[in-house]
Amino acid sequence: MTLLRSNTPAQAMPSANASAGAGRGAASMKMLLITVLGWTVALVIFFPILWMILTGFKTEAAAIADPSFIFSPTLESYEAVQARSGYARFALNSVAVAFGSTFLALLIAIPSAYSMAFLPTRRTKGTLLWMLSTKMLPPVGVLVPIYLIFRDVGLLDTRTGLIIIYTLMNLPIVVWMLYTFFKDMPKDILEAGRMDGASTLQEVFFLLLPLTLPGIASTGLLSVILSWNEAFWSLNLTSSKAAPLTAYIASFSSPEGLFWAKLSAASTMAIAPILILGWMTQKQMVRGLTFGAVK
């Protein structure tokens, strides 16, 4: 029982007593077990992604052969994807849409979050919650009107159209996240700036923004990630011209052609940047994704 109790060796050490030797042995045994279990679980979960990355470096023949980790890597699928399908065009659409909508959302959200954090009124809390509730509207519930409006004003299959949708889609999360970051900032600094005669604009540009830059950056990154991976509006509102990577990858689902190596190469390129951004911002992401309900 004593052995089971010690959670980690670090905790077992201080309480070491007469049975220290035996306790240490069992603790390291348990440690080994947890290490093996932890890594096995992580690798099983990650396996499909790993397999996709490997398949991208295989030939089409090797991609559908019996699964194997040993093969001679080739870049031919990457070259084929670049040359034949115009991958760059879709990637450019993704970049334009993700960063365009993020820039717009930040621009609109910063003043709003500033006033909520520093000039709160009785209505601030209500406004924040109402913004959050607009996020609960299922996209499919408003698909028909958005599609018809876009058709009538010529926004179907345009980057501008997607940028508008994504800006509005992410606006509540962006306001919410910025609000929590701004609120954490000590008020005295802004107060001091005001004493020295700074105008609101100066206050925002020279004090608030530089001081909360890490928070603003992670808010922006979350918005980029969400827009990049969005696959309901992009599939329904774009076809050829403005299609981002989500829609381009979907085109691999058609006929029974087994272009797994090309699919894998294209997919790897499509997810790599976001995977890395996601790894970097996982902590702040929790704040944004749960609206501050989990800290």
Add this chain to the structure above:
Amino acid sequence: MTKTRASGRTVGGLRTLSLQAPAVTLLLLWMIIPLGMTIWFSFQYYNLLMPGMSGFAGVENYEYLLTDPALWKAMGNTLLLVGWVLAITVVGGTLLAVLFQQDFAGRGIARVLAISPFFVMPTVSALVWKNMMMHPSNGVLAWLANSLGLPAVDWFSALPLTSIVIIVAWQWLPFALLILLTAMQSLDEDQVEAARMDGAGPIAIFFFITLPHLKRAISVVIMIEMIFLLTIFAEIFVTTSGGPGLATTNLAYLIYMRALLDFDVGVASAGGVIAIILANIVAIFLVRMVAKNLED
């Protein structure tokens, strides 16, 4: 003191108004216009293929939809999909959070690998699973089954909805893990230590300390997942297109079929209204919980 405050408030009020106006106005338009149109269309005869037919339809669209066996099949599929994915991700996420909370060699990297699927775009996850994992003859799972001497499963024909559940659960398990792992970090170690001193085993500690501590985070995970899972679309779109038959058609996919394949705006809008009502039932609880949190 009171004086500056009083005057500051009017100025503040004005400034607040102008600073918040863009965000509030845009979101208001974004909510009201499409919502209003969806509700309006749902009471109209409106089919893009039949321009001649128009006018007030009363509740006919709803009647048509509610008597359509496809709707009930789709509702059933939606519930099964949401229910199974929630069960897998919440139970799995909690267990994994406990596991990854332990200190072990390379824990940081293992954690990062385990949360990765959440950052993969839905179309990629769905196609990687459909082709490279679940393909009946060339997939990794088929190879695994064969090497164990078992028959390979033709996932998307034999177990279509299960296949979708597996793909979606793989995407959302990391989300649950990420949130619960964060919540776990605020667990009071002294309390755990005290319980251990009193002779509580790991299982007792899990059920009487860890789980109650995670209660709120778990309910947040459940509600957020529910809102997203109710309208899963891309994963179905690229793998089964709702088939075979209606086996994997959920509410979102049914509305898409009625709207953009049959061009029946009226009926699709009625479906949209139903989806909105379902999502709102969940949303009310979530908003209430966030509001409570905002107070402390």
